[in-house]
Amino acid sequence: MSAYFLGIDGGGTKTLARLEDAQGERITLKSGASSLTQDLDGAINNIAGLSRQVLARERVRPGQVHLACGVAGAGNPASAEKLCQRLRALGFASVQISSDAQTSLLGAGAGTPIVMIAVGTGSVAMRLGRDGEIRQYGGWGLAVGDEGSGAAIGKSLVRALLWELDTHGKAITALCQQVMTEVGEDRTQILPWLQRAGSREYAALAPAAFSHLPDCPLARDIISKTAAEVDRLIQAASGEDALPLAILGGLADKLSPHLHPDHQKRQIPPLGTALDGACMLARKKVVQFSSDSLY
Numbered sequence: 001m002s003a004y005f006l007g008i009d010g011g012g013t014k015t016l017a018r019l020e021d022a023q024g025e026r027i028t029l030k031s032g033a034s035s036l037t038q039d040l041d042g043a044i045n046n047i048a049g050l051s052r053q054v055l056a057r058e059r060v061r062p063g064q065v066h067l068a069c070g071v072a073g074a075g076n077p078a079s080a081e082k083l084c085q086r087l088r089a090l091g092f093a094s095v096q097i098s099s100d101a102q103t104s105l106l107g108a109g110a111g112t113p114i115v116m117i118a119v120g121t122g123s124v125a126m127r128l129g130r131d132g133e134i135r136q137y138g139g140w141g142l143a144v145g146d147e148g149s150g151a152a153i154g155k156s157l158v159r160a161l162l163w164e165l166d167t168h169g170k171a172i173t174a175l176c177q178q179v180m181t182e183v184g185e186d187r188t189q190i191l192p193w194l195q196r197a198g199s200r201e202y203a204a205l206a207p208a209a210f211s212h213l214p215d216c217p218l219a220r221d222i223i224s225k226t227a228a229e230v231d232r233l234i235q236a237a238s239g240e241d242a243l244p245l246a247i248l249g250g251l252a253d254k255l256s257p258h259l260h261p262d263h264q265k266r267q268i269p270p271l272g273t274a275l276d277g278a279c280m281l282a283r284k285k286v287v288q289f290s291s292d293s294l295y
Contacts, residue, residue, distance in 0.1 A: 003093070004064050006054060007278030010034035010047055010071035011100055012121070012200075016275045017050045019058055019065070020282075028275075029054050036073025036083065043071065044083050048090065062091035068281035069096070070103025070274055075139065096281055101126050102134060106277030108246035108270040115237045116270075119230060120249035121203040123149035125237040137237045142199045148230035150251055153209050154202030156222045158183060162190070175212045175219055179205055210254050227258035234263050246270045 002021065009016045015034040019026045031050045034043035047069060055062060067087060074080040080097045087095045105116045105126045117125040123146050124139030142151045161176040161183065171177040182205060183197075184190040193201075212219035234245060245266040247256055256267060 002064060003066065004058075004060050005279055005282035006051065006065050006067040006092075007103075007275055007280075007282050008047060008051065008067070008069040008071070009100060009103060009273070009275040009278055010036075010043060010069060012038055012072055015046055015050055017054050018275055018279055019054050019060065020279055026058055027054060029057070034071060036071055036076065036079040038073070040073075040079055040082065043073070044086050047071065047083065048086050051087065051090065051092075063093055065092050066094045066282045066284070067092045067096070068098070068103075068278045070098050070100045070278045070281070072100050074099040075136075098281065099136075100274050101136065101139065103277035103281060104248055104274040105134065106280050107272035107274050108248060108277075109244065110271040110276070111280050113243050114246055115234065115243045115266075116246045116248060117148075117230065117233055117237065118249040119148050119150070119247065119251040119255055121150050121199050122146045123152070123230070123233065123249075125233040127237045127239070127243065129241070129243075135237070138233050142202065146199070148226050148233060148255070149199075150203030150206035151199040152202075152229070153222060153226055154205035156225070157205050157209060158194075158202070160218055160222070173216065173218050175208060175216050178208045178212075206251070223255075223258055227255055230255055231260045231263060234259070242266060244268045 005020045007018050012033050012035040015031045016028065018028040029050060031046055034046045036043050051067065055065065074097050084095055084097045101118060101124045104118060105128055108114055108116045109128060113128050113130045115127045122139065125137040127135050138145055138147060146152050157179045161171055161179045164171050164176050171180045183193045209219045209222050213223060214220060245263060246268055248270060256264065
């Protein structure tokens with residue numbers, strides 16, 4: 001019986017699934033969001049449904065398929081196990097669940113040793129060492145972490161706006177005036193925004209900081225501090241080993257020019273995607289994972 005390999009990349013905006021046979025790609029399908037953090041049950045249903053759809057299109061039985069899924073929120077073992085149980089119930093030959101950061105790491109270096117940092121709405125750094133071990137740095141979420149992320153930039157912007165309102169009674173910089181149009185003009189508008197705002201709402205403010213470079217001192221200060229936070233994550237993930245560095249995510253191109261020159265010199269274009277990494281994981285031929293890497 002022929003073996004097939006199904007890789008799934010699930011995130012906060014979309015889900016991709018690719019079925020491969022021994023020779024390579026057979027079919028790739030796309031559906032909506034599948035973040036285990038944002039909507040656990042919805043994400044599980046979406047991933048399971050997309051898996052069934054791919055197999056039905058190719059007339060492949062689940063027992064022929066080794067599945068690997070890299071999905072946002074899989075760092076929570078309980079959520080990852082719930083997804084794993086649902087997929088195992090479909091009858092796959094094997095099921096592996098990892099975070100989308102891990103599959104991004106594998107894809108970025110095509111399975112070779114590398115340091116990867118993802119900077120978008122949130123942030124996380126990971127290293128695939130020469131010994132095959134995967135380690136993660138950061139990625140704790142906006143409440144206590146996500147340094148260098150779009151959400152962290154947005155949080156700094158809101159703090160700057162509140163300080164201007166407290167000390168001057170109005171927004172005095174053009175940057176804070178732009179932020180004010182999104183979050184409100186006074187306490188009666190801003191407090192409700194603060195109560196409902198999450199990472200995505202804060203991250204939506206980040207483009208304003210970049211749009212006011214290089215003429216606004218406040219924007220320069222926020223972006224400089226953000227780049228320093230990314231540099232610190234890179235340094236932590238690198239340790240003493242100057243591995244190639246891949247920077248991914250929606251802010252990668254905007255933040256890269258502001259990073260330390262040594263980190264810019266190490267930067268390489270990603271060799272592949274998170275979906276490539278998931279398919280590698282399904283084939284189980286690239287690296288040996290540490291015992292706590294997968295659920």
